[in-house]
Amino acid sequence: MSGDRDTQPVGRRNRRPVGPWRVVIRVFLWAMALGWLVPLLLPLYASLRPYAETAAEGYFSLPKTLNFDYYVQAWQGGNLPRHFLNTLLVAVPAVVLTLFFASFVAFLISRRRLPGGRLLLILFTAGNLLPQQVVLTPLYLMYTKIPLPWWMSWPSELVYDSYWGIIAIHVAFQTGFCVFVLSNYMDTIPRELIEAATVDGAGVWRQYWQVVLPLVRPALGALGTLEFAWIYNDFLWAVVLMSTGDKLPVTSALNNLRSVYFTDYNLLAAGSILVALPTLIVFFVLQRQFVAGLTLGANKG
Amino acid sequence: MATVQPGRTVPAMRARPTPGPLNRRRLLGGAAYAAGALALPVGLAACEKPTDGGGGGGTVTFGSNYSDEVPKKAVAEVLAASGLDVKINTVDHNTFQENITRYLQATPDDVFTWFSGFRMQYFAAQGLATDISDIWQSIGGDFSAAMKQASTGTDGKQYFVPFYYYPWAVFYRKSVFQEKGYQVPKTWDDLKALATKMKSDGLIPIAMADKDGWPAMGTFDYINMRSNGYDFHVSLMAGKESWEDNRVKQVFTLWRELLPYCQPGANGRTWQEAAQSLGQKQTGMYLLGMFVGQQFQGEVAADMDFFPFPQIVEAHGQDAVEAPIDGFMISSKVKNVDGAKELLRYLASAKAQNAYLRSDPNNVATHNGADTSGYSALQKKAVELVGGAKQISQFLDRDTRPDFASTVMIPSLQSFLNKPDDVDGLCKRIESQKKTIFAS
CATH class of the missing domain: 3.40.190.10 (Periplasmic binding protein-like II)
Structure with missing residues (x-):
């Protein structure tokens, strides 16, 4: 994250004559950029070549065969379409709910001056620092003991092995960060707007829904893209809290591409690229949102 | 307060650029989509609710780590020929193995794929597997003593049905x-x-x-x-x-x-x-x-x-x-015991093993009466090797x-x-x- 933040001031630096120091910096930056790109480009290259070829000649050799066979194989063999759908079933509701709840809390803390609101904010932020793995086992035990009706969770009839459980844990963990960002952002909205709305007789709901929410749209957009990428990338929770193979999200489906005694790394590379593609697309299309999201709420207006 | 005029809020809102992909209507739409999406698996589940329990007839669930393409297909065919209504839950073998303890304690399938020896005994000793000594009374004659030994827990009862092995x-x-x-x-x-x-x-x-x-x-x-x-x-x-x-x-x-x-x-x-x-x-x-x-x-x-x-x-x-042996066990939280035992009896038969091994030339059936006529020279030699063995070990990572x-x-x-x-x-x-x- 900090890397992204650093790129901004570098780009904006004033144009000065190119001195030797600047050359050093350029070279350094290019080297760093390559360092970050190689782990992305190497699998891409490997995924286009058959295993036999890379096994015989190494991954850095010149290609003899280049094709998309592995992509077809990964798409079908890994049953990716189904797992992509599973991921959407988790990520979309989780993002929507997170933003919805977080904006509520942020509104209360920032605009309604909730007693103890700041303490709540600190608590939320502190919760963010908690490593998720710490609650893994207790959560697993709780989930296996909370029943759900069969039409919500089949065949387990528990929160365990249901999307509800996964969505809930994502909402719980992501709300803290979103509240922090949104409440800081809401602090920048002129207090007079709310006061004016109050004078006009708008109730709390109307103040929230029609005055504040439209104004925090940029923040919601930025958070939405960020949160989607984070939840999409989750591997841990689904694997720990699910037991039905067909319900697992796409990140864990990559394991389907490894066979028992043998791992075809080229096939795995093709699968990884397919799985990484949505986040990459989201990132490149909404790049500005990402960067905005990272610095949102960093300073108060 | 008086200085604030309500009309001013409107241009303030409009003046803001809206780079966000999200506006209120879309948010509502998204919420509606989310609700729909959540309803989707529910809808699927509704179709699947079977009449479980009862007198052994119903569905048997089968937790499988046969995630490679060929074995996955082969095991599905073998199970389809069992005459029972088997529902397979395939989890890739890596995740399956890493999650096995959590899996068995939460909502395991009736029958699950597992390994013989120490790894089987470990879960049997923790009470996570169902004793199937009664099955062994009828199938015992079909397996060598070493196979039976490899299927026996530390308490002397059997918990495992061997399917195939590879020396x-x-x-x-x-x-x-x-x-x-x-x-x-x-x-x-x-x-x-x-x-x-x-x-x-x-x-x-x-x-x-x-x-x-x-x-x-x-x-x-x-x-x-x-x-x-x-x-x-x-x-x-x-x-x-x-x-x-x-x-x-x-x-x-x-x-x-x-x-x-x-x-x-x-x-x-x-x-x-x-x-x-x-x-x-x-x-x-x-x-x-x-x-x-x-x-x-x-x-x-x-x-x-x-x-x-x-x-x-x-x-x-x-x-x-x-010669590591792969096979099947019944979990302790089994819902359909009769069906699960019937399935294991079937999987212990020469017929089921022959059907499975036709797809897999790198393993050998555990059943004494399995048809070896289709075996390759190596498979035949493997049968000889294991048949003449006084003891069978299961490989270090399965024996400890x-x-x-x-x-x-x-x-x-x-x-x-x-x-x-x-x-x-x-x-x-x-x-x-x-x-x-x-x-x-």
Whole structure:
């Protein structure tokens, strides 16, 4: 994250004559950029070549065969379409709910001056620092003991092995960060707007829904893209809290591409690229949102 | 307050650029979509709610780690022919293994795929498996005593139905041995003599790979069983013997004698690469499981042969064979016991095993009466090898606690291959870590 933040001031630096120091910096930056790109480009290259070829000649050799066979194989063999759908079933509701709840809390803390609101904010932020793995086992035990009706969770009839459980844990963990960002952002909205709305007789709901929410749209957009990428990338929770193979999200489906005694790394590379593609697309299309999201709420207006 | 005019709020809102992909309507739309999406699996579930329980008839759920394409299809066909209504839940084998404890404690399927030996006993002892001694009373005659032994828990009851196995042995190319006039070595000295001869012929005598951490365990197992016997090996694996015992150090010392004949840099090589070197006649011998056959086709595959690991101490001869057995168990939270037992009886039949193994030339059926007419020469030889074995071991990572195998033995064996000289220090480190792990 900090890397992204650093790129901004570098780009904006004033144009000065190119001195030797600047050359050093350029070279350094290019080297760093390559360092970050190689782990992305190497699998891409490997995924286009058959295993036999890379096994015989190494991954850095010149290609003899280049094709998309592995992509077809990964798409079908890994049953990716189904797992992509599973991921959407988790990520979309989780993002929507997170933003919805977080904006509520942020509104209360920032605009309604909730007693103890700041303490709540600190608590939320502190919760963010908690490593998720710490609650893994207790959560697993709780989930296996909370029943759900069969039409919500089949065949387990528990929160365990249901999307509800996964969505809930994502909402719980992501709300803290979103509240922090949104409440800081809401602090920048002129207090007079709310006061004016109050004078006009708008109730709390109307103040929230029609005055504040439209104004925090940029923040919601930025958070939405960020949160989607984070939840999409989750591997841990689904694997720990699910037991039905067909319900697992796409990140864990990559394991389907490894066979028992043998791992075809080229096939795995093709699968990884397919799985990484949505986040990459989201990132490149909404790049500005990402960067905005990272610095949102960093300073108060 | 009076200075604030309501009208001013409107332009303020409009003036803001709206780079966000989200506006209120879309948010609402998104919420509606989310609701719809959540309803979707619910809808699917509604169709599937079966009439479970009852008198043995209903659905049997089957938790499977047969996630590779060919076995997945084969097992589905075998289960479809069972005449029972079986619902398969396939989880990739890696996740399945890592999650097994959580899986068995939460909502396991009625029947699940698992391994025999220590790994089966571990869960049976924790009460996570259903006793199936009654099934064994009817199927017992169809399996060898060693198979039954491998299916029995520490309390003397059976918890496991063996399906197929694959032995570990030393593979070589017949044509190379014929051409150079090599003889299959019977003893440790023969082996070293053969290796010396191969070396002078310009071959790397022994292929070796341990990048993934587990392949070298087979070498340890065999040297230990040949020099110290099966019983010592089993109790060492169960954590009952000290790793600082001279007998263990002897294993590493013997192994070290072989290292000059092995492919150097084993920790950077996958077993596939080592197998390829055997296929390309760069190396002379390779100790691995039958699955090595996956790497060879056509002429090379037909040219493959194996011999049992040579004798080291005469008292132990070539008695023990390493042959991991895969099979099935019933979880303790089983919903349809009668159906699950019926399914296991079917899977223990020669018919089911024949059907499965038609798709898989690298394994061997466990049933005595299984049809071996379709077997390859190697499979037939494997039956002979295991049939003549006095004891069957299950491979290091199945014969001991999984956490000990993966967190202690993998790095230890890899460091041994890198620096074979410090046996005392190595054994000391293993022993101290073993104490911590087995105490938990």
